[in-house]
Amino acid sequence: MLEPPPIYRLEGVGVDYSTPAGTVTGVHDITLDIPRTGLTVLAGPSGSGKSTLLRVLGLFERPARGDLTFASTDVGTLNNRQRRALRRDQLGLVFQNPIDNLFEHLDVADNLRAAAQSAGQRCEPEDILGRLGLDGTGSWRVSALSGGQQQRLAFGCTLARQCAVILADEPTSQLDEASADLVLDTVRYLVGQDYAVLATSHDERLIELASRVALLRDGRLEGVREHDLDQYRY
Ligand SMILES: Nc1ncnc2c1ncn2[C@@H]1O[C@H](COP(=O)(O)OP(=O)(O)OP(=O)(O)O)[C@@H](O)[C@H]1O
Numbered sequence: 001m002l003e004p005p006p007i008y009r010l011e012g013v014g015v016d017y018s019t020p021a022g023t024v025t026g027v028h029d030i031t032l033d034i035p036r037t038g039l040t041v042l043a044g045p046s047g048s049g050k051s052t053l054l055r056v057l058g059l060f061e062r063p064a065r066g067d068l069t070f071a072s073t074d075v076g077t078l079n080n081r082q083r084r085a086l087r088r089d090q091l092g093l094v095f096q097n098p099i100d101n102l103f104e105h106l107d108v109a110d111n112l113r114a115a116a117q118s119a120g121q122r123c124e125p126e127d128i129l130g131r132l133g134l135d136g137t138g139s140w141r142v143s144a145l146s147g148g149q150q151q152r153l154a155f156g157c158t159l160a161r162q163c164a165v166i167l168a169d170e171p172t173s174q175l176d177e178a179s180a181d182l183v184l185d186t187v188r189y190l191v192g193q194d195y196a197v198l199a200t201s202h203d204e205r206l207i208e209l210a211s212r213v214a215l216l217r218d219g220r221l222e223g224v225r226e227h228d229l230d231q232y233r234y
Contacts, residue, residue: 004035004036005036005072006033006034006035006036007034007035007036007070007071007164007165007196008032008033008034008057008068008069008070008165009032009033009034009067009068009069010030010031010032010033010034010056010066010067010068010069011031011066011067011068012029012030012031012065012066012067013027013029013030013031013053013056013063013065013066013067013068014027014028014029014030014063014064014065014066015027015049015052015053015055015056015061015063015064016064025219026049026052026061026219027049027052027053027056027216027219027220028219028220029065029066029220029221030049030053030066030220030221031066031221032214032221032224034057034196034198034212035196035211035212036196037191037194037195037196037211038191038196038197038210038211038212039187039191039197039198039199039206039209039210039211039212040196040197040198040199040210040211040212040213040214041198041199041200041201041206041207041210041212041213041214042054042198042199042200042201042214042216043200043201043202043207043213043214043215043216044215044216044217044222045217047218048216048217048218048219049216049218049219049220050200050216051169051200052219053200053214053216054167054169054198054200056068057070057167057198058087058091058093058167059075059083059084059086059087059091060087062076063076070086070090071090071164073086088118088119089119089120090163090164090165091163091164091165091166091167092155092157092158092159092161092163092165092166092167093158093166093167093168093169094151094154094155094158094166094167094168094169094171095154095169096169096170096171096173096174097174098147098148098150098151098153098154098174098175099142099150101150101151101153101154101157102142102150102153102154102157103142104141104142104143106142107138107139107140107141107142108125108129108134108137108138108139108140108141108142108145108153109125109126109129109138109139111142111153111157112125112128112129112153112156112157112160113125113160115156115157115158115160115161116160116161116162118161119160119161119162119163121160121161121162123159123160125138125160126138128156128159128160129156131156131159131189132152132153132155132156132159132186132189133152133182133185133186134149134152134153134156137149146178146179146182147174147175147176147179148175148178148179148180148181148182148183149179149182151171151172151175151179151182151183151186152182152183152186154171155168155183155186155187155190164196165195165196165197165198166190166195166196166197166198167198167199168187168197168198168199168200169199169200170199170200170201170202170203171183171187171199171201171206172184172201172203172205172206173201173202173203180203180205184205184206184209187199187206187209188209191209191211208227210227211226211227212224212225212226212227213225213227
């Protein structure tokens, strides 16, 4: 069967930061394809370039060098307005601190409705909550959810927005083990539903769920490890 084209294609991507001490290179010469489905983890020690690369993939950071293709669109040819529109319509972001992903003054269902609305979509909150094991919490305040449940809801917001790709920055790093388990189950569910999930992480348990692990070191891609996705299918 013909392989679908990757959702992202990076060719020779480099990012520089200007600092008072001079130019710092965040990532060098990254060439990488990211598949349309499954979990891809960007792994590597602190300072290796994981967040920089995630910002490139989230269309926040414009590479100084190289080419980035997203969903067959050459991102380098887009102006800022077009990049923002692509981000709004196609990309869902989950930050490491669960509460940063949510509106505390809205209840759980309204968080989902607000997320859907921000992408010009409509959603059925109870349906999404049921899919994520949060049944019956629609009228709860966000603060009544555990950290793991909040992070599940953050992933739920990306479902409400009907994003093609979910980008998660160390999604389990601020959670205790039980809460992290809830997030791992959610990622497993999303992968089983053929979403593309891209995460930075040091968490070995998340890395084990990945179909592809891109290992970064000193801003360079040290290697890419492929895992068999079939074992995670429901
Ligand atoms: N805004 C910035 N200004 C200047 N240098 C930066 C900036 N962001 C990152 N860097 C530098 O780019 C390199 C890669 O950093 P990055 O934050 O992407 O790594 P990381 O793997 O995500 O690290 P961590 O796990 O600690 O978050 C490092 O040398 C870092 O100091």
